[in-house]
Amino acid sequence: MTMESSLLEFKNIAKEFVGSGKQRIVALGDVSLSIQQGEFVSIVGPSGCGKTTLLRLAAGLDIPSSGRVLYDGELVTGPGPERGLVFQAYTAFPWLTVRENIAFGLNPSNPIQEDERITRWLEKTGLTEFADHYPKALSGGMRQRMALARTMIVSPKVVLMDEPMGALDQRTREKMQSFLLQVILETNTTAILVTHDIREAVLLSDRIIILGARPGRIVGEIKSDLANPRNHHQLATPEFESIYNRVGECLLE
Amino acid sequence: MIAAIALLSAWILIAFLGLVDSVFLPSPFETLKSFFKLLSLQFFEEQLVPSTIRILFAFLLSVIIAFPLGLLSSQNPFVRKMILPVCSFARYLPVAAFVPLCILWFGIGDGQKVAVIMLGVTFPLVLLIAADTASTPTELIETGRTFGLSKAEIVRRIVLPWALPAIWEDLRISAGWAWSYLILAELVAGNSGIGYFVVQSQRYLETANVFAGILFIGLLGLLTDLIFRIIGSRLFRWV
Numbered sequence: 381m382t383m384e385s386s387l388l389e390f391k392n393i394a395k396e397f398v399g400s401g402k403q404r405i406v407a408l409g410d411v412s413l414s415i416q417q418g419e420f421v422s423i424v425g426p427s428g429c430g431k432t433t434l435l436r437l438a439a440g441l442d443i444p445s446s447g448r449v450l451y452d453g454e455l456v457t458g459p460g461p462e463r464g465l466v467f468q469a470y471t472a473f474p475w476l477t478v479r480e481n482i483a484f485g486l487n488p489s490n491p492i493q494e495d496e497r498i499t500r501w502l503e504k505t506g507l508t509e510f511a512d513h514y515p516k517a518l519s520g521g522m523r524q525r526m527a528l529a530r531t532m533i534v535s536p537k538v539v540l541m542d543e544p545m546g547a548l549d550q551r552t553r554e555k556m557q558s559f560l561l562q563v564i565l566e567t568n569t570t571a572i573l574v575t576h577d578i579r580e581a582v583l584l585s586d587r588i589i590i591l592g593a594r595p596g597r598i599v600g601e602i603k604s605d606l607a608n609p610r611n612h613h614q615l616a617t618p619e620f621e622s623i624y625n626r627v628g629e630c631l632l633e
Numbered sequence: 634m635i636a637a638i639a640l641l642s643a644w645i646l647i648a649f650l651g652l653v654d655s656v657f658l659p660s661p662f663e664t665l666k667s668f669f670k671l672l673s674l675q676f677f678e679e680q681l682v683p684s685t686i687r688i689l690f691a692f693l694l695s696v697i698i699a700f701p702l703g704l705l706s707s708q709n710p711f712v713r714k715m716i717l718p719v720c721s722f723a724r725y726l727p728v729a730a731f732v733p734l735c736i737l738w739f740g741i742g743d744g745q746k747v748a749v750i751m752l753g754v755t756f757p758l759v760l761l762i763a764a765d766t767a768s769t770p771t772e773l774i775e776t777g778r779t780f781g782l783s784k785a786e787i788v789r790r791i792v793l794p795w796a797l798p799a800i801w802e803d804l805r806i807s808a809g810w811a812w813s814y815l816i817l818a819e820l821v822a823g824n825s826g827i828g829y830f831v832v833q834s835q836r837y838l839e840t841a842n843v844f845a846g847i848l849f850i851g852l853l854g855l856l857t858d859l860i861f862r863i864i865g866s867r868l869f870r871w872v
């Protein structure tokens with residue numbers, strides 16, 4: 381872990397909000413975290429511990445109350461296309477077709493090349509048939525794949541995902557997990573995934589960060605060194621079991 | 634629907650039994666006869682065309698003023714603080730009370746009608762458009778920001794398309810108000826227009842014509858509404 385290979389760095393981050401009754405809410409205490417190029421990091425922790433806040437700081441949608449967020453060694457002062465974000469809610473632009481939604485972040489200066497890219501992403505997400513439909517015709521899982529495609533198509537260096545599979549049923553969820561693994565692997569994108577599902581965290585990531593609440597802080601960090609490439613069969617292995625239990629214990633503390 | 638049929642039956646019954654003098658309540662048959670007599674070139678030229686031109690002009694002007702003001706108020710806190718309180722207050726001022734003032738300022742011609750309509754429509758429309766554009770979900774705006782869009786691009790590519798169906802709906806509703814304000818302005822002063830026709834008919838005790846005129850106004854309102862709905866459902870298929 382050398383300094384120059386860390387792509388995203390949180391340095392002594394604190395974030396406070398002013399609540400409705402003017403009281404201060406400390407969403408994050410003193411968080412320091414460094415993420416390497418190409419790493420897949422999951423963040424787990426109880427509700428309200430500041431997971432979304434952490435992602436928003438990385439995306440540049442919020443600015444820390446104290447401390448610094450560095451991307452590629454530079455101070456983050458706002459959002460940028462190199463840091464893509466997939467929201468907790470399925471965000472779709474309802475007035476755009478699926479194809480237009482996916483193409484939203486593309487620069488229309490090079491239409492032919494971009495057309496190919498859109499077609500490729502439509503295929504990858506299995507949405508080709510729905511390309512000219514409006515999002516209202518899509519199921520939750522399809523919308524989520526569309527949102528992921530819209531984020532990934534602009535080739536971000538880091539993709540920040542806030543419980544992208546929170547509201548999916550088990551079967552769709554597993555498909556999405558495989559899809560995500562494949563996409564991240566193919567594009568060699570650095571990924572931060574917020575999730576409630578420890579199994580998902582262990583299966584997908586290289587490292588799991590465990591947050592505690594009040595104030596939000598890092599209470600543990602566990603490496604998930606399952607063999608790559610990952611697949612769902614690994615869920616039944618003793619190695620998986622052991623990492624899973626360690627994360628669970630850490631969360632209970 | 635049932636209420637409408639009941640009302641119509643009562644009307645027919647009263648007229649048939651001759652309970653009320655036809656100067657006060659003409660029979661449905663007379664009203665219908667007068668209504669079809671209205672559908673003449675002369676009525677169209679002298680009453681309908683002036684009214685339509687006034688309402689189109691005044692409504693367009695109101696929208697042209699209200700649209701940027703509403704949009705700016707939702708996007709800029711300073712503009713919001715300047716404009717919204719004024720509009721919230723002006724909205725409660727009764728338009729009818731301004732009719733004499735408009736006559737004083739603009740005479741009894743087209744200017745007065747346009748002024749009355751604009752007074753009644755513009756202020757609430759600013760508030761409605763401000764609310765429509767302000768209702769854009771934060772995640773959509775933030776999605777735009779993560780793609781590095783500028784504030785102007787966010788307005789053009791996210792806020793406006795999001796708000797357009799709701800704005801269109803509000804235009805449909807305020808077009809209805811515009812009709813009532815037009816008729817009000819024409820009733821009080823003027824020498825042409827459907828409202829003028831109604832008040833003229835009342836002076837000559839042509840009550841069937843009064844009824845026919847009112848019916849005509851109602852149908853025009855309904856037609857405007859229908860046009861808005863049809864265009865809206867074509868334009869906003871995603872809703």
Ligand SMILES: Nc1ncnc2c1ncn2[C@@H]1O[C@H](COP(=O)(O)OP(=O)(O)OP(=O)(O)O)[C@@H](O)[C@H]1O
Nearest residue numbers: 397398399405407426427428429430431432433434
């Ligand atoms: N805009 C805001 N204004 C006030 N308080 C906020 C705001 N955003 C977050 N908070 C507070 O900060 C804390 C952390 O919120 P955050 O959304 O980051 O939690 P989370 O870990 O993502 O929770 P969940 O798992 O439920 O999504 C919470 O107590 C929340 O109430």
Ligand SMILES: [Mg+2]
Nearest residue numbers: 431432468542
């Ligand atoms: Mg959250």
